[in-house]
Amino acid sequence: xxxxxxxxxxxxxxxxxxxxxxxxxxxxxxxxxxxxxxxxxxxxxxxxxxxxxxxxxxxxxxxxxxxxxxxxxxxxxxxxxxxxxxxxxxxxxxxxxxxxxxxxxxxxxxxxxxxxxxxxxxxxxxxxxxxxxxxxxxxxxxxxxxxxxxxxxxxxxxxxxxxxxxxxxxxxxxxxxxxxxxxxxxxxxxxxxxxxxxxxxxxxxxxxxxxxxxxxxxxxxxxxxxxxxxxxxxxxxxxxxxxxxxxxxxxxxxxxxxxxxxxxxxxxxxxxxxxxxxxxxxxxxxxxxxxxxxxxxxxxxxxxxxxxxxxxxxxxxxxxxxxxxxxxxxxxxxxxxxxxxxxxxxxxxxxxxx
Numbered sequence: 001x002x003x004x005x006x007x008x009x010x011x012x013x014x015x016x017x018x019x020x021x022x023x024x025x026x027x028x029x030x031x032x033x034x035x036x037x038x039x040x041x042x043x044x045x046x047x048x049x050x051x052x053x054x055x056x057x058x059x060x061x062x063x064x065x066x067x068x069x070x071x072x073x074x075x076x077x078x079x080x081x082x083x084x085x086x087x088x089x090x091x092x093x094x095x096x097x098x099x100x101x102x103x104x105x106x107x108x109x110x111x112x113x114x115x116x117x118x119x120x121x122x123x124x125x126x127x128x129x130x131x132x133x134x135x136x137x138x139x140x141x142x143x144x145x146x147x148x149x150x151x152x153x154x155x156x157x158x159x160x161x162x163x164x165x166x167x168x169x170x171x172x173x174x175x176x177x178x179x180x181x182x183x184x185x186x187x188x189x190x191x192x193x194x195x196x197x198x199x200x201x202x203x204x205x206x207x208x209x210x211x212x213x214x215x216x217x218x219x220x221x222x223x224x225x226x227x228x229x230x231x232x233x234x235x236x237x238x239x240x241x242x243x244x245x246x247x248x249x250x251x252x253x254x255x256x257x258x259x260x261x262x263x264x265x266x267x268x269x270x271x272x273x274x275x276x277x278x279x280x281x282x283x284x285x286x287x288x289x290x291x292x293x294x295x296x297x298x299x300x301x302x303x304x305x306x307x308x309x310x311x312x313x314x315x316x317x318x319x320x321x322x323x324x325x326x327x328x329x330x331x332x333x334x335x336x337x338x339x340x341x342x343x344x345x346x347x348x349x350x351x352x353x354x
Contacts, residue, residue, distance in 0.1 A: 043126070044142040046118070049151040052109070052144060056080060061143055062108040062169050064101070066092075066121065071113070075149055078158040083167030089113055089121060097230050099199035102169035105341060107141040111149065118145065138341075165208065165235040172205035173270045175294040175348045179333045180268060181209060183290060183350075189213035190265030193258065195248060196272030200228030200241070207237035214240050216261060218254070220247045248274050255284065266290035268350075273313055275323075282323040285353045290332070291324065292350035297336060299345060306344055315347055324351045 047055070060082035065072050072086040091097040102108055110125075112118055126139045149157065171177070184192075189212045194203050197217030207215045215237075217228055225243055232241045246254050254277070258264065266289065267281070273295050281291055297315040298304045304314045333350040 044122070045144050046147055047144045048147060049149070049153075052146050053152075053156070055144065056082070062102060062106070062167075063111065063146075064108055064169070065111040067111060067113040073161050074159055075157050076159075076162065077111070077149065077152070077156055078160075079156055083169065084162075085166050085169055086162065089116070089124075091230065092124070094226075097234065099201055099227055099231050100170065100234065101140065103171065103340075104138040104140050106169070107143045108169070109144040109146060110142055111146045121145075165237075168205075168235075170201055172202050173294050174337065174346075175268070175270065175292055175333075175350065176202045176205060179348065179350050180206070180266065180290075180292055183332070184210050184213070184265065188265070190263055191216065191261040192265055193218060193261065193267035195267060195269040195274070195277070197224070197228065197243070198270075198272075200224075200231050200243070202268075202270055203228070203241050204232055204235045204237055207232070207241050208235055211237075211240060213265070214242065214261075216242045216244050218244050218246050218248060218257075220245060248277055251277060251280055255280070262286070264289055266292065268292040268294075270294045271296070273315065278320070278323045282325070282328070287353050290350065290352050291329075292333075292348075293320065294346055294348050297345050297347040304344075306342060320347070320349045320351075328354055330354055 060080065062082050063077065063080070063084045065076065065084060065086045066089040067086070068088050069086060072088075076086070077084055085100065087097050087100055092101070110121070112121065122145075125142045128136060128139055180192075184206070189210050191214050192206060192210075193216045194200075195218050197203055197219045198221075200217050203215045203217045207213070217224075219228075224245065228241075228243050229238075232238050244257060246257060248254055258267075267285075268291065269278075271294065273293075278293075285291060295315050296304070296309055296313075298311075298317060300317070302316070304311050329351040331349075331351050333348060335348045337346050337348060338344065339346055
């Protein structure tokens with residue numbers, strides 16, 4: 001494949017949205033680690049300050065404050081044994097901070113804002129249908145709704161601003177946290193490319209831990225900028241993270257971009273499979289560069305007894321070795337694990353070019 005040495009410029013419209021609130025509605029479909037189930041959580045409970053503090057002493061849960069930033073700054077909870085995150089409710093609907101919510105299997109409490117009405121918020125968190133796609137989704141596990149902070153004892157309130165980045169309620173992908181971070185710590189930093197970056201959480205996690213590198217999220221989804229950029233801004237990594245709108249089916253365009261980012265340390269894909277792209281990466285990546293993937297894989301008998309993803313979008317056993325053959329690549333890590341909810345098998349695979 002013939003490739004140019006020039007890089008594809010970052011999308012100007014995408015860059016202009018960085019750290020800005022966008023009022024347009026976004027696609028609220030589940031992100032990479034959101035799971036689909038048939039059973040819903042137990043109904044949440046509206047609680048007062050005294051009830052909450054009593055419960056919190058014995059079983060503390062993460063707390064999401066849905067009030068405005070000004071309300072959060074002027075009076076927020078403190079001296080608690082669990083993380084507290086400010087996610088203004090409008091931002092969950094409009095600017096993409098829904099990806100800052102914890103996994104749908106993790107229970108948490110919320111602090112209600114003065115508006116909209118509690119039933120509106122209840123509907124958002126407990127609905128089993130996506131408002132944008134009308135497809136099934138798992139409700140969040142909200143345990144308690146805290147009505148007001150006005151009755152909390154003063155020792156549990158403060159007006160000192162919370163540092164940025166605040167606590168993180170979500171987890172990165174296993175291969176990113178356990179494999180790629182180790183490689184970057186041991187071998188030095190450099191440009192890192194996320195293929196099909198989705199909500200941008202893996203990019204944010206890596207950028208927080210390796211501030212001297214630059215991280216590029218490649219995604220062609222129309223709502224990518226409304227999901228990634230607010231998250232990266234809230235985590236304080238806007239200067240080293242970049243969203244690039246490229247259709248990864250157009251291999252010549254992608255490799256033109258990739259050439260401009262060298263020297264490159266690694267590129268990886270999490271729950272994104274593009275076989276022609278993988279095959280070309282196996283041929284064209286350079287000595288010392290690392291490729292990694294975390295993706296669904298069939299069982300030993302070749303079956304995949306789940307509705308999502310389709311079997312055609314699932315890896316076959318040893319398929320990655322055909323794209324990245326032993327004569328050209330050193331296997332750094334290979335492990336098959338189960339996802340945390342449905343028991344689907346995930347291949348964690350990482351190689352370095354010889």
